[in-house]
Each structure stands twice: as C-alpha cells, then as structure tokens.
Amino acid sequence: xxxxxxxxxxxxxxxxxxxxxxxxxxxxxxxxxxxxxxxxxxxxxxxxxxxxxxxxxxxxxxxxxxxxxxxxxxxxxxxxxxxxxxxxxxxxxxxxxxxxxxxxxxxxxxxxxxxxxxxxxxxxxxxxxxxxxxxxxxxxxxxxxxxxxxxxxxxxxxxxxxxxxxxxxxxxxxxxxxxxxxxxxxxxxxxxxxxxxxxxxxxxxxxxxxxxxxxxxxxxxxxxxxxxxxxxxxxxxxxxxxxxxxxxxxxxxxxxxxxxxxxxxxxxxxxxxxxxxxxxxxxxxxxxxxxxxxxxxxxxxxxxxxxxxxxxxxxxxxxxxxxxxxxxxxxxxxxxxxxxxxxxxxxxxxxxxxxxxxxxxxxxxxxxxxxxxxxxxxxxxxxxxxxxxxxxxxxxxxxxxxxxxxxxxxxxxxxxxxxxxxxxxxxxxxxxxxxxxxxxxxxxxxxxxxx
Ligand SMILES: Nc1ncnc2c1ncn2[C@@H]1O[C@H](COP(=O)(O)OP(=O)(O)OP(=O)(O)O)[C@@H](O)[C@H]1O
Ligand SMILES: [Mg+2]
Numbered sequence: 090x091x092x093x094x095x096x097x098x099x100x101x102x103x104x105x106x107x108x109x110x111x112x113x114x115x116x117x118x119x120x121x122x123x124x125x126x127x128x129x130x131x132x133x134x135x136x137x138x139x140x141x142x143x144x145x146x147x148x149x150x151x152x153x154x155x156x157x158x159x160x161x162x163x164x165x166x167x168x169x170x171x172x173x174x175x176x177x178x179x180x181x182x183x184x185x186x187x188x189x190x191x192x193x194x195x196x197x198x199x200x201x202x203x204x205x206x207x208x209x210x211x212x213x214x215x216x217x218x219x220x221x222x223x224x225x226x227x228x229x230x231x232x233x234x235x236x237x238x239x240x241x242x243x244x245x246x247x248x249x250x251x252x253x254x255x256x257x258x259x260x261x262x263x264x265x266x267x268x269x270x271x272x273x274x275x276x277x278x279x280x281x282x283x284x285x286x287x288x289x290x291x292x293x294x295x296x297x298x299x300x301x302x303x304x305x306x307x308x309x310x311x312x313x314x315x316x317x318x319x320x321x322x323x324x325x326x327x328x329x330x331x332x333x334x335x336x337x338x339x340x341x342x343x344x345x346x347x348x349x350x351x352x353x354x355x356x357x358x359x360x361x362x363x364x365x366x367x368x369x370x371x372x373x374x375x376x377x378x379x380x381x382x383x384x385x386x387x388x389x390x391x392x393x394x395x396x397x398x399x400x401x402x403x404x405x406x407x408x409x410x411x412x413x414x415x416x417x418x419x420x421x422x423x424x425x426x427x428x429x430x431x432x433x434x435x436x437x438x439x440x441x442x443x444x445x446x447x448x449x450x451x452x453x454x455x456x457x458x459x460x461x462x463x464x465x466x467x468x469x470x471x472x473x474x475x476x477x478x479x480x481x482x483x484x485x486x487x488x489x490x491x492x493x494x495x496x497x498x499x500x501x502x503x504x505x506x507x508x509x510x511x512x513x514x515x516x517x518x519x520x521x522x523x524x525x526x527x528x529x530x531x532x533x534x535x536x537x538x539x540x
Pocket of ligand 2: 263264328
C-alpha cells in the first residue's frame with residue numbers, strides 16, 4: 090500500500106531533498122511550503138503522516154500541529170525544529186507530536202523516524218480493526234463429508250493470494266466462507282472490505298471502487314478512498330458479482346488486470362495490493378454463455394471455485410448447527426438454550442430448507458422465542474416449517490429490494506418444484522408459465538436443472 094506523507098517545509102531546497110529521500114523509499118509525498126497549504130491538503134487527500142517544519146512564514150509548525158490534532162486526530166505528526174532548541178521539541182511532544190527531528194537531518198535519520206511513525210500508526214489501525222472484528226465469529230459449523238472437504242480446501246487456499254469464486258445458494262454461508270478465507274490468509278491482520286455489487290448504482294460505480302478526489306463531480310465535497318484502496322494490504326470481498334452491471338464489470342476487469350487505479354478526477358496512479366474474493370448465488374458459467382457476464386472477468390475472478398453445498402445435501406449437519414444456533418441465540422437473548430430432543434431434531438432434519446443455513450437459524454430463533462422455558466416440541470417445528478414464509482422472513486434489514494425479490498422468486502420456484510416432486514414440466518404448467526421461460530428463470534436464480 091502506498092502511504093502518503095505530507096511534508097511542510099518552507100525552504101525549497103530542503104523540501105525537494107526530503108521529498109526525494111522519502112519517495113525513494115516508496116512513499117508518496119505531498120510537499121507544501123506553508124502551514125496553511127498543509128491544512129488544505131490534509132483536508133483533501135488521505136494523509137498517513139505529517140512531517141512539518143516548526144519555523145515557517147505565516148502559520149508555523151506548532152500552530153499547524155494543534156490544528157491537525159483537532160481536525161485529524163489519527164494522523165501522526167513529526168515536527169522538524171531548526172534552531173537547536175529542545176524547548177520547541179518538548180512543546181511539540183506536549184501538543185501531541187509523535188516524534189521530532191532537529192536540523193541538519195541526515196537522510197537515514199529522516200527515513201528511520203518516518204518509518205517508525207508509520208509503523209506505530211499501522212499498529213494502532215490494526216488494533217482498531219481487531220477490536221471491530223472481535224465478537225464476529227467466522228466458524229463454519231459442520232461435520233458432514235461435504236463440509237469437511239470444504240474445510241480442507243479452505244485450509245489449502247486460505248494462505249495463498251489466489252482469487253476465489255464462492256458459489257452457493259442463498260444462505261449457505263458464502264460470506265462466512267469469505268471471512269474464513271481472509272482469516273486464514275497472511276492478510277488476516279489487514280482489512281476485510283465487503284462490497285455488495287448488486288447495490289452500487291450505475292453512476293457511482295467508479296467512485297465506489299476507485300474513490301474520487303475533492304471536486305471530481307458535483308457533491309464530491311471531499312476526497313474519498315474507494316473500496317480497492319480501503320482493502321489495500323487485505324481482502325476485498327465482492328458479493329453478488331452475478332448481479333453486477335456490465336459497466337461495472339468493465340471497470341472491475343481493468344483494475345484486476347492492471348493492479349492499479351486512478352481516483353475519479355485524479356491524475357495519479359495508485360498501486361493497490363488486494364486479494365479479491367467473489368461470491369454469487371447465480372450460475373455464472375451459464376451467464377457467460379448467454380453474454381450476461383463477461384468471460385474475461387469470469388476467468389479473472391475464478392482462479393479457484395469453492396462451492397458451498399445447500400443444506401439439503403448435508404442433512405447430517407442439521408443437529409450440530411441447530412445446537413450451535415440454540416446456544417448462540419440463547420446467549421444473545423440472555424436465557425437458557427432450548428432443549429433439542431430427538432423428536433425435535435428429527436422434525437428439523439425432515440425439512441428441506443430452501444433458505445439453507447439462514448433459514449435453520451431463523452427457525453431456531455423462532456422456536457426460542459416461542460418456547461415455554463426451554464421446552465419445545467416437534468409439533469412446534471412442524472408448525473413453523475409448514476407456515477408459509479411471511480413478509481417478515483422475506484425482508485432482511487439492509488438488503489436491497491432487488492436481492493429480496495431474487496430470494497422471494499427463488500423460494501417460490503424451489504417450493505413449487507418440490508411440490509411437484511421435481512417434475513419441472515408439471516411445475517411450469519402449474520405456475521402458468523411456459524417451459525423455456527421457466528428454465529430460463531431457474532438458471533437465472535441459480536436453481537440447478539437436476540434439482
Ligand atoms: N456452516 C455454518 N456454520 C455456522 N453458521 C453458518 C454456517 N453457514 C451459514 N451460517 C450462518 O448463516 C447465515 C447466512 O450465511 P451467509 O450470510 O454467509 O450466507 P450467504 O451464502 O452469503 O447468503 P446470501 O446468498 O443470502 O448472501 C449467517 O448468519 C451465517 O453466520
Ligand atoms: Mg451473502
């Protein structure tokens with residue numbers, strides 16, 4: 090990840106010299122000659138470190154330090170004092186400077202001090218990231234042969250930098266798999282950034298992916314990093330890639346090919362170091378055949394495919410999942426986990442779960458709410474499984490309408506196919522749509538033809 094150092098130094102020769110030394114170490118340097126200019130720049134571009142001279146005409150370094158501490162408290166500051174006065178240095182540290190340098194400055198000294206400050210900043214950022222991720226588990230529960238195989242693949246692929254395409258129906262655990270891959274990778278301490286490709290409006294695609302400079306378009310009041318930059322040093326999880334517009338596909342292809350990007354409205358090229366994971370519940374291969382998804386992008390994303398099997402293909406996992414969810418949900422609600430006796434487990438195992446693991450989890454939650462103390466009976470399960478999914482279970486907070494409709498259509502078709510024992514012709518007839526339309530719909534919704 091290219092780091093940006095903002096350098097404020099009024100002496101032109103020193104400014105150029107310092108900038109050259111830092112640039113040689115792979116840093117991006119924004120060099121300015123006054124405190125006022127420094128303040129303007131730091132408000133416009135993301136700055137990782139400020140290095141400022143104390144004596145400058147106009148706003149001096151100490152005033153600048155005070156302002157920056159207030160407006161950008163996370164940016165570390167190194168001050169440079171010209172006079173051989175330790176007093177300035179002491180004041181600067183008191184005001185919150187990370188370190189100080191005294192002129193004349195040897196180039197090694199400059200580099201060491203800057204790199205040290207950036208490392209401290211990394212540590213701080215990592216700590217914050219860890220605090221955020223603590224409490225969100227990424228454990229894939231399941232002992233079935235299919236889940237064991239998936240676990241083995243995760244252990245093999247996780248540590249590599251390879252791109253992975255995660256395929257699976259709704260609610261099978263694709264996002265969980267992506268999180269597990271990130272955690273198993275060498276990038277686990279870097280960021281994991283998630284982007285729902287179906288939810289990005291066409292006109293914002295570029296700015297969302299690549300960021301923009303201040304004033305790049307109406308409403309761009311300040312510069313902003315795109316998702317690729319945010320994920321630098323870590324993983325970018327592109328969710329619902331099958332629902333991405335063709336325009337977005339083109340933009341994405343370019344950055345994946347080149348490994349570099351330009352912000353909207355900005356001339357400079359930014360190198361990004363990002364591992365890309367993608368997921369979809371759609372049949373991308375047949376979308377490629379039908380020209381709905383770019384073949385070149387498909388191969389870029391799909392270095393390794395992981396298929397997360399639907400729950401009905403691994404009913405052995407249902408008891409373990411049910412117990413796990415019962416415990417987690419009870420803990421969250423501050424009550425005792427429900428008792429899952431044999432009859433209840435049998436009833437749970439008979440259901441086919443078109444909504445997969447998410448549906449099972451919702452069912453356990455419903456049972457916990459309805460339970461008499463910790464008692465539930467098999468008939469409660471049948472009751473909740475047989476009741477048609479109401480609007481409340483179709484709605485997921487935060488999910489775009491398009492996704493919800495997609496889920497709803499999918500559930501209807503799966504239920505209809507089930508009701509006709511898998512006979513697709515009969516299903517199509519009962520729904521009053523012709524067979525070709527029906528099969529097209531099945532493909533679009535990722536319902537396999539042998540389902
Ligand atoms: N094997 C598993 N063990 C434990 N929890 C799981 C497992 N699989 C899925 N879940 C849980 O089920 C829910 C749905 O999983 P997730 O969001 O990863 O599915 P998804 O495939 O991304 O779904 P969608 O296609 O709807 O986006 C999550 O709450 C997740 O934690
Ligand atoms: Mg998902």
